Amino acid sequence: MIFRTLILLLFFSFGTTSLQAGGGWPQPQGHGYFKLFQWWVIADQHFTDLGGIDPNVTNGIFNTGFYGEYGITNRLTGIVYLPFFSRAYFNNTVSGTTGEVLIPGEAINSFGDTDIGLQYGLITKGPVVWSATLRLGIPLGNSAGGSEGNLQTGDGEFNQLLRFDASTSFRLGKLNSYASVYGGYNNRTRGFSDELHFGAEVGVSFLKDHRLTTIFRLIGTRSMKNGSLNDGINNTSIFANNSEFISLSPELAYQLDDHWGVSASFASAISGKIIFANPSYSVGVFYRW
Numbered sequence: 578m579i580f581r582t583l584i585l586l587l588f589f590s591f592g593t594t595s596l597q598a599g600g601g602w603p604q605p606q607g608h609g610y611f612k613l614f615q616w617w618v619i620a621d622q623h624f625t626d627l628g629g630i631d632p633n634v635t636n637g638i639f640n641t642g643f644y645g646e647y648g649i650t651n652r653l654t655g656i657v658y659l660p661f662f663s664r665a666y667f668n669n670t671v672s673g674t675t676g677e678v679l680i681p682g683e684a685i686n687s688f689g690d691t692d693i694g695l696q697y698g699l700i701t702k703g704p705v706v707w708s709a710t711l712r713l714g715i716p717l718g719n720s721a722g723g724s725e726g727n728l729q730t731g732d733g734e735f736n737q738l739l740r741f742d743a744s745t746s747f748r749l750g751k752l753n754s755y756a757s758v759y760g761g762y763n764n765r766t767r768g769f770s771d772e773l774h775f776g777a778e779v780g781v782s783f784l785k786d787h788r789l790t791t792i793f794r795l796i797g798t799r800s801m802k803n804g805s806l807n808d809g810i811n812n813t814s815i816f817a818n819n820s821e822f823i824s825l826s827p828e829l830a831y832q833l834d835d836h837w838g839v840s841a842s843f844a845s846a847i848s849g850k851i852i853f854a855n856p857s858y859s860v861g862v863f864y865r866w
Contacts, residue, residue: 600757601743604647604648606651609647611866612643615639615640616660616857617638618853623851623854626851630854636667637664644657656694657691663687666682666683683728687718687719687730690715690716690717696709707742708741709739710738710740710761712740716732716734718733719731744757753782754779756777758776760774760775767806769806770818773801774796775797778793786832787832790830792827795824800818814853817852820852821850825847828842830863837863838864840860841859843857
C-alpha cells in the first residue's frame with residue numbers, strides 16, 4: 578500500500594533525483610556544482626529474486642569519480658557522472674570443513690559506467706519548480722571481468738533515463754528547507770528489463786549562515802520485467818538484470834565557505850530483489866561555482 582501510494586504521488590507530482598545537486602532547480606547560466614566523490618559497498622549477503630536475504634562470498638565495489646552540473650542557460654543544465662576509477666573484487670571461497678581455498682578471490686580495475694545528461698527547467702518560478710532530465714548511460718565499465726566473467730564495474734548496456742522533477746523551498750521555523758520528488762523511466766538495451774525510478778527527499782539547513790544541511794532520501798527502482806535476459810550470472814552484483822530496491826539514504830553536507838564543502842552519506846535497503854543487501858557509503862568534496 579505504501580509503495581502504491583508513493584508511485585501515485587510521484588507520478589502526479591512528477592519528480593527529483595538524488596543524483597542532482599539542485600533537485601528540480603537548474604543551475605543558473607554560468608554557474609555550476611562540481612564534486613569529487615568516493616562511493617563503495619562491501620557485501621556478504623544479497624536479496625534473492627523472492628526478496629529474501631541469502632549469504633554470499635564477500636564482494637566489493639569502489640568508485641572514485643567526478644560529478645558535475647553546469648548552467649548552459651538559465652533553463653538548461655549539462656550533467657556528467659564519471660567514475661574514472663572503479664574496482665570490483667570478491668574474496669576467496671573457503672571450505673567450512675577443511676579451510677581449503679575452493680575458489681581464489683579476484684579483482685579488476687577499470688572505468689565505471691558513465692552518465693551524461695541535460696536538465697531543462699519547465700517551470701522555474703513560483704512555489705514549485707519543475708524540470709525534465711534526459712540522462713544517457715554510457716557503458717564504459719567492464720561487464721565481464723575476471724577468469725569466470727563475473728566481476729563487473731558496469732552492465733555493458735546503453736540506457737536512456739527520462740525523469741521529471743518537482744521541488745519547493747520553504748521555512749521550517751527559522752530554518753531554510755526544501756522538498757523534492759521525482760519519477761522516471763529507464764529504457765535499457767541488450768535484453769535488460771526497463772526500470773521505473775522514483776524517490777523523494779527533504780533537506781533542512783542549520784548553524785550560522787545555514788552551513789550544515791541534513792538530507793533524507795527515499796529512493797527506489799522497480800523492474801518492468803520486459804527483458805529477454807536472465808537475472809544475471811552474478812545475482813549478487815549491483816548490475817544484475819531485474820534488480821529492485823527501496824532504500825533510505827541520509828546525508829550531511831557542510832559548506833566550508835562560499836564555494837567549498839564536504840558531504841557524507843550512506844544508503845540502506847528496506848527491501849530488494851537480486852541486489853546486494855549491505856549498506857553503501859559515500860564521501861565527497863564539492864565546489865559551487
